[in-house]
Amino acid sequence: MRIKEHPILGATEKGATVTFEFDGKPIQGFEGEPIAVALRAAGVMVHRHTMKEDRPRGIFCAIGRCTDCVMIVDGKPNIRTCVTPLKAGMKVETQYGVTAKKEA
Template sequence: MQRMIKHPILGEIHKGRLVTFTYNGDSVQGYEGEPIAVALKAAGVSVHRYTKKQHEPRGIFCAIGRCTDCVMVVNGQPNIRTCVTPLREGMEVRTQYGLSAKPFRE
């Protein structure tokens, strides 16, 4: 399994202790301090959000916090850029639908 060791914006990624967080209610593990997106990618997650109008999947694109393709709902707050947000123990991360934290409804 490959992990990011140097980020173009955050610099060198120091591998912290192994922590547990939730992704859409499931328990997942990653290393404290690494970007949330990196931990999700290592866990096989590539879709972070869906667009509101077309319901198209989005994931990591720029990986430097400039676009909004990696935004997710983190600890109940929508629009968190997971590519530059450090992972912490116990975070609750959910797929985002559109621009809000409201659950997706077909």
């Protein structure tokens, strides 16, 4: 999904390649890019499930306004992944309601 070369913008400038964790699995992304971008590049579409109806949600506005893309990052829920820069070793988890684990 990454654009290797753009006809107007040329090559995209990116930070160093870093490894982070998504639901326990190691994934690579570029340091400093939004977490959501690294997840999109890795094919992850679902960021969370809603509390009442367990519906999937993902990126919607990509500018930190709609809060649809929130996830649990390093143990903290409701982190807007579209505006939170990726760092090496981050622990990113799918959010169910406002917790990490699907309630029974």
